[in-house]
Amino acid sequence: xxxxxxxxxxxxxxxxxxxxxxxxxxxxxxxxxxxxxxxxxxxxxxxxxxxxxxxxxxxxxxxxxxxxxxxxxxxxxxxxxxxxxxxxxxxxxxxxxxxxxxxxxxxxxxxxxxxxxxxxxxxxxxxxxxxxxxxxxxxxxxxxxxxxxxxxxxxxxxxxxxxxxxxxxxxxxxxxxxxxxxxxxxxxxxxxxxxxxxxxxxxxxxxxxxxxxxxxxxxxxxxxxxxxxxxxxxxxxxxxxxxxxxxxxxxxxxxxxxxxxxxxxxxxxxxxxxxxxxxxxxxxxxxxxxxxxxxxxxxxxxxxxxxxxxxxxxxxxxxxxxxxxxxxxxxxxxxxxxxxxxxxxxxxxxxxxxxxxxxxxxxxxxxxxxxxxxxxxxxxxxxxxxxxxxxxxxxxxxxxxxxxxxxxxxxxxxxxxxxxxxxxxxxxxxxxxxxxxxxxxxxxxxxxxxxxxxxxxxxxxxxxxxxxxxxxxxxxxxxxxxxxxxxxxxxxxxxxxxxxxxxxxxxxxxxxxxxxxxxxxxxxx
Numbered sequence: 030x031x032x033x034x035x036x037x038x039x040x041x042x043x044x045x046x047x048x049x050x051x052x053x054x055x056x057x058x059x060x061x062x063x064x065x066x067x068x069x070x071x072x073x074x075x076x077x078x079x080x081x082x083x084x085x086x087x088x089x090x091x092x093x094x095x096x097x098x099x100x101x102x103x104x105x106x107x108x109x110x111x112x113x114x115x116x117x118x119x120x121x122x123x124x125x126x127x128x129x130x131x132x133x134x135x136x137x138x139x140x141x142x143x144x145x146x147x148x149x150x151x152x153x154x155x156x157x158x159x160x161x162x163x164x165x166x167x168x169x170x171x172x173x174x175x176x177x178x179x180x181x182x183x184x185x186x187x188x189x190x191x192x193x194x195x196x197x198x199x200x201x202x203x204x205x206x207x208x209x210x211x212x213x214x215x216x217x218x219x220x221x222x223x224x225x226x227x228x229x230x231x232x233x234x235x236x237x238x239x240x241x242x243x244x245x246x247x248x249x250x251x252x253x254x255x256x257x258x259x260x261x262x263x264x265x266x267x268x269x270x271x272x273x274x275x276x277x278x279x280x281x282x283x284x285x286x287x288x289x290x291x292x293x294x295x296x297x298x299x300x301x302x303x304x305x306x307x308x309x310x311x312x313x314x315x316x317x318x319x320x321x322x323x324x325x326x327x328x329x330x331x332x333x334x335x336x337x338x339x340x341x342x343x344x345x346x347x348x349x350x351x352x353x354x355x356x357x358x359x360x361x362x363x364x365x366x367x368x369x370x371x372x373x374x375x376x377x378x379x380x381x382x383x384x385x386x387x388x389x390x391x392x393x394x395x396x397x398x399x400x401x402x403x404x405x406x407x408x409x410x411x412x413x414x415x416x417x418x419x420x421x422x423x424x425x426x427x428x429x430x431x432x433x434x435x436x437x438x439x440x441x442x443x444x445x446x447x448x449x450x451x452x453x454x455x456x457x458x459x460x461x462x463x464x465x466x467x468x469x470x471x472x473x474x475x476x477x478x479x480x481x482x483x484x485x486x487x488x489x490x491x492x493x494x495x496x497x498x499x500x501x502x503x504x505x506x507x508x509x510x511x512x513x514x515x516x517x518x519x520x521x522x523x524x525x526x527x528x529x530x531x532x533x534x535x536x537x538x539x540x541x542x543x544x545x546x547x548x549x550x551x552x553x554x
Contacts, residue, residue: 054140
């Protein structure tokens with residue numbers, strides 16, 4: 030166990046940061062409490078630097094996956110923390126400042142909120158380095174449990190409470206399903222270690238019990254990525270939570286789910302079918318159907334929405350369907366263009382960057398209630414004329430929506446093309462057609478998010494919209510749009526690193542061989 034510390038330093042850095050923000054967030058001094066966000070960002074920066082320099086894992090099916098994934102998590106996590114500024118204790122801090130009342134730690138949640146962010150990101154990083162079913166289960170739950178509370182506490186209205194309860198109970202059902210699948214996998218193979226499971230499958234074959242366990246595990250984990258049939262919670266939860274928390278949900282559980290799916294499917298290998306690189310028939314069929322239904326349901330339901338957050342929620346479902354195509358394809362034998370896993374990893378990175386901008390625009394705009402409190406904008410019509418009234422936010426929405434659509438030459442285009450090329454190289458022509466039709470259908474609602482701020486005129490009789498005072502949210506919006514443009518122009522570096530992270534060695538991972546590679550031999554980005 031001690032040898033694992035060599036690649037757990039990023040998680041240790043985040044845990045130390047969690048302890049610090051739990052203390053300073055309860056300080057009576059307002060100036061000290063305001064350091065929660067900067068400390069969280071600093072710890073994520075340290076974790077990212079440690080992840081870049083962490084060694085690949087010997088004996089792992091994807092030895093270079095963890096450094097890439099953890100750096101990605103830290104990078105996107107910094108933007109999400111900036112976006113979350115002002116979510117916790119806004120009314121309470123304003124009350125203390127206006128009245129000079131005595132600080133009561135029982136009435137605040139700033140410490141807990143930032144601690145939950147770090148706990149969830151720590152769990153996500155642990156998912157990237159999981160090599161055991163028990164480790165994987167604990168990492169998934171550490172990722173998910175804080176988000177249930179974050180949703181409930183993100184606003185003071187009843188929608189957040191309803192969303193939190195719904196999210197918790199459906200999340201518990203998803204956890205029960207994939208945990209039962211893990212139990213069946215253990216019963217079929219006699220081990221919880223992924224390397225031993227992979228070795229058992231390669232030597233003894235895949236029994237009916239093991240296949241049932243794998244399918245149950247994949248269905249349960251599909252809750253994390255909001256894939257059909259575990260997608261029903263998504264729109265209600267995204268709508269009920271504050272926009273910064275919705276942005277957090279759109280990336281963190283999804284990334285945890287896909288990392289888990291890649292590691293689980295990796296134990297089966299992509300070389301069991303008649304076509305080179307294909308998955309075992311039952312798993313391929315399940316993933317194929319889930320991918321097709323997920324992208325279709327997500328896009329069709331997004332077209333019907335008028336609420337921006339519900340539209341982005343269904344959009345998130347559709348993007349999960351796109352990425353499942355890469356999982357079906359597998360690592361392939363060629364370069365990046367034929368590597369479905371590399372395409373998924375790069376798409377996760379791109380989605381985290383471009384999706385944050387759309388939610389950041391919603392988080393920056395609000396209306397004042399009669400009692401002096403504020404509420405977020407809701408409908409697409411609220412974005413009308415934004416490029417004229419608030420040019421920065423308006424163009425951030427335009428760039429983010431066009432990138433989510435996959436419009437060249439933005440980042441989303443370079444993220445989506447490898448999914449098409451890898452699926453074509455694997456002979457998944459029908460799935461490519463479904464992917465293409467859904468990408469075209471998505472233009473209907475993404476172009477609404479482009480038309481409203483660029484060309485539509487604001488309604489002069491509508492309630493006035495204000496910009497909230499939190500600069501962190503505006504920085505996150507600008508950083509997201511800048512990232513879409515920057516990484517589109519310099520995509521070779523993250524593409525190359527994603528390709529190295531997706532290198533697959535199916536027979537290499539056994540429990541006895543699971544040691545840490547010499548740091549001198551690590552793969553640099």
